[in-house]
Amino acid sequence: MVVRMRRNRSETAKRRSHHALTPVQTTKCECGALRLSHRACPDCGKYKGRVVIDVVARATREARRTKRREKELKESGQITETKETETSKT
Numbered sequence: 759m760v761v762r763m764r765r766n767r768s769e770t771a772k773r774r775s776h777h778a779l780t781p782v783q784t785t786k787c788e789c790g791a792l793r794l795s796h797r798a799c800p801d802c803g804k805y806k807g808r809v810v811i812d813v814v815a816r817a818t819r820e821a822r823r824t825k826r827r828e829k830e831l832k833e834s835g836q837i838t839e840t841k842e843t844e845t846s847k848t
């Protein structure tokens with residue numbers, strides 16, 4: 759490195775003084791779960807006391823999708839056996 763480009767410890771520290779990360783701001787939902795502020799709760803789907811996400815429908819849809827993907831993978835022969843614990847959990 760050329761002497762002209764050299765930075766002393768003070769300059770490095772000054773630059774790095776802006777590198778700190780801020781912690782994620784969470785608030786407690788009325789259902790008791792922690793959620794991000796100004797976001798709908800992923801557990802109960804509520805925002806400002808109003809249901810905005812149908813959590814049950816989303817879960818069933820997701821389960822159906824994973825099932826279908828596993829089926830497709832099985833048919834194409836990419837995986838030979840599916841884990842029973844994964845399918846029973848969802």
Ligand SMILES: [Zn+2]
Pocket residue numbers: 787788789790791799800801802803804
């Ligand atoms: Zn909630």
